[in-house]
Amino acid sequence: MASLAKAPKNRAVRDAVHRHEHLSKQGLLERAFSFAFRGLVYAQIWEDPEVDLEALAITPDCHVVTIASGGCNVLSYLTANPAAITAVDLNTAHIALGKLKLAAARHLPDHAAFHRFFGEANRPDNIDAYRNYVAPHLDETSRRYWEGRGLIGKRRISGFSKGFYKRGLLGGFIGAAHLVAKLYGIDPRIILQAKTIEEQRQIFETKLAPVFDKKFVRWLTDQPASLFGLGIPPAQYVALAGDDPEGISAVLKQRLEKLACDFALADNYFAWQAFGRGYGEGPAASLPPYLKPANYQAVVDRVDRVEVRHANMCDYLESMPDASLDRYILLDAQDWMTDEVLTRLWTGITRTARPGARVLFRTAAAPTLLPGRVPDAILDRWEYRAEESLDYTRRDRSAIYGGVHLYVFKG
Template sequence: MASRASIGTGRAVGGAVHRHQQLSKQGLLERAFTFAFRGLVYAQIWEDPEVDLEALAITPDCHVVTIASGGCNVLSYLTADPKAITAVDLNTAHIALNRLKVAAARHLPDHGAFHRFFAQANRKENIAAYLTYVRPHLDETTRRYWEGRGLIGRRRISGFSRGFYKRGLLGGFIGAAHRIAKLYGVDPRLMLEAKTIEEQRVIFDSKFAPFFDKKFVRWLLDQPASLFGLGIPPAQYEALAGDEPDGMSAVVRQRLEKLACDFALADNYFAWQAFGRGYGEGADAPLPPYLKPANYDSVVDRVDRVEIRHANMCDYLDTMADGSLDRYILLDAQDWMTDEVLTRLWSAITRTAKPGARVLFRTAAEPTLLPGRVPQEILDRWDYRAAESLDYTRRDRSAIYGGVHLYVLK
């Protein structure tokens, strides 16, 4: 039986995703996505926090508002020393993961334990650390989530002893992609053997590029449900496909090529997640900012500035005073939204934004989606940093988005 929390998540996500009649083809796809989105989707967030930190230019007087997702970026933003961070999310599993990370930062004894828990996330010692240091400080709802059982009967917290980054909708999608690739004689972990970007290019061209010419692979990627594992609802699938004449397989190939070939493996933990299903084990393995040893003390000292809310972004903004917020991170959530919801969101952002406030978001397709959908009188209040946005898009190591967009209040 579905838990009350998962049903609540489904209703909340459905309110954001559903655009068509229930029994129409698109309506059925939307409801299938809502069902898939009830549990954990992102064990790790897939927006590059280093790009975010540069674009946001956070200062010590900033109140940052962000969609929580997997929580990696929420804690990474602490390295910029903001006054406060409010993280909101509709997904109860993401809320539980964020609260677990905050409690772990507060109460695990040292960086070694913190690193083992979230960077390795596959050690039995993590369960003992959870029981000793973290569990006593969790609220009942969060504790009940982690000690509850998943579909295969194991307690969810056991994921941190078995490879947590293989969990969730995205982890399952990556695992399925690995299995399909191996059926065609390609082991994705081969990419991790490359020592230079030049070697990465050779491996991609010889091993991965031909994979996308397979009829079954092309057919599979042309099914909107095939990308639910990336957290992509039907409306975003349509935007991602765009006008590409060769279909979705060409889009996915282009994004994977960027991930594989545009950034050195030594500097891109997103590639390690995609090709290795976890972070690297070595001392020099790339990590998100919140897990780097040099940032540990800052994260621990500032973690009490983080507030986690199970809420819709619009609903949260409606509770805030005029001119009270400084930075907004919307991830790719706007790709899901109707024009009506977009207008409500940007009306609330504009009302609550201080002069010089910054809004950062990503889109599946390349262009910003706001012109023609949000009233011009609202957009006229904002300066779209087009050249900077193109540069951030180019440098975003996650490589899966068509555009990274920055708006600054005039």
């Protein structure tokens, strides 16, 4: 999921999200959304890195540029051995999280400590590890963020001792969803007891699916502000609701069904995050690529190839030379953009793209949103891989997007 900004760059948030007069209903929603994005949004990114790695086909000479978000995928891309990764973001909390992960990869003593910090993220000894190994190597801005206090008065770094994946706007949304389900006598964790995909589907259909038919739940999901925690701004909410004639509740039910039923739990850490609020423990744990023991040394050896920048993607592209970049990951940020901003973005992408460059992005609704909005003179230089995109959409384990889209530069 893409992210926005916190002061002093909150003007970039307004530019990205605000499309209506501030006293209109839509304008008020847009301003409430940008206010909600002033802190940590995603403790974990919700784009499937295994689908990304297949679609991107990264080679050792590739310079990858991506929106940072929670930083998980940035480190996971290192497993493909790119020459360089530049991660940009406007959200200062996400920048601080990305830099924390880089410092931890460089300076924690071993995989056990690294896994304990980010795989479990709920152990008091993580705070000692931060003080002894990580904090001395953080830049001042990131260290000030982690050692500063959040809204409840506790230091932000303390989240890694008590369940970091319950933090952030998305963590709060998942917690609220669990609470609503429990009001109807359903604990979402029940699905984690399933041993087969067939059992997963049975539990979903008998326990979880009926919750979406409750009058209160249907009313709640009809309120655009209720989905801010999923990172869905008002404009994206409209696109998402249009994916099913029965409205947003039906769309959310379909997406949760895919998350719950289409992939074995052992292979889907997104399901563990949604239903169990973590990655699980011991042999049953399901992990993103950067946390798997087999990938640890590669991540550590290549971590210096990553640069994290507090910057706007368009501004970054405009600072780069012609034909200098190879892979672009835009998450779902384009769903929020006006035609003018989309054209600026794709002008920068096209100018900086080397032959064979690839662009990967996601959309809340199913179709690609570029035709008719970006000039043909630009899009004609790109090949849309329609069949591959449908396949990637089907196999994206995070399950929350309507479409995963791949474009390849023709030159």
